[in-house]
Amino acid sequence: DTGVSQDPRHKITKRGQNVTFRCDPISEHNRLYWYRQTLGQGPEFLTYFQNEAQLEKSRLLSDRFSAERPKGSFSTLEIQRTEQGDSAMYLCASSLGGNKNTEAFFGQGTRLTVV
């Protein structure tokens, strides 16, 4: 399977714990995006990378959220001191960036439940 893969698919954690999610994009894609989605809402932008550079981070994100893409390939999203409001589906997507935006392909997501 050469699509976008995310791990884990599901995560249940206790409030206050740290969690880390991984995303492996399509290999030739230089752009990688993280989104969060709750029931009945569209995906909400969190951050995105072009190669290893983090180009933008949502102002809605608290300092508890951090993302990395150290070698311009896979990315990790860490949430520290999780809160119940962090419960959501976390989606990763990748695309070929540049002067012409191309289709973004999404992974199946990581569903986080904070109890």
Added chain:
Amino acid sequence: RKEVEQDPGPFNVPEGATVAFNCTYSNSASQSFFWYRQDCRKEPKLLMSVYSSGNEDGRFTAQLNRASQYISLLIRDSKLSDSATYLCVVTRLGGNTGKLIFGQGTTLQVKP
């Protein structure tokens, strides 16, 4: 005000009906436009890009009105399998402005 707005619906239509969704965007710098489809508890997938001249793909037609800053999606001869959430997406070309901005989504239920 959200940058991309859609009527969440749901739109309940019978099989064979024609249904249209609109989406408005607030940032005139928006340059690329897409419709994504999302099935229940699945990831979004590209349905079609929206070009300035409008474009058609089978039963689906997308239109862009830059002056009024809205895009539309028309589905003809609705099928049961068209039941899903349709997400309007805008982005901007070039440079560092590559993020995809999603609307809330419009839910379509096609009934037998």
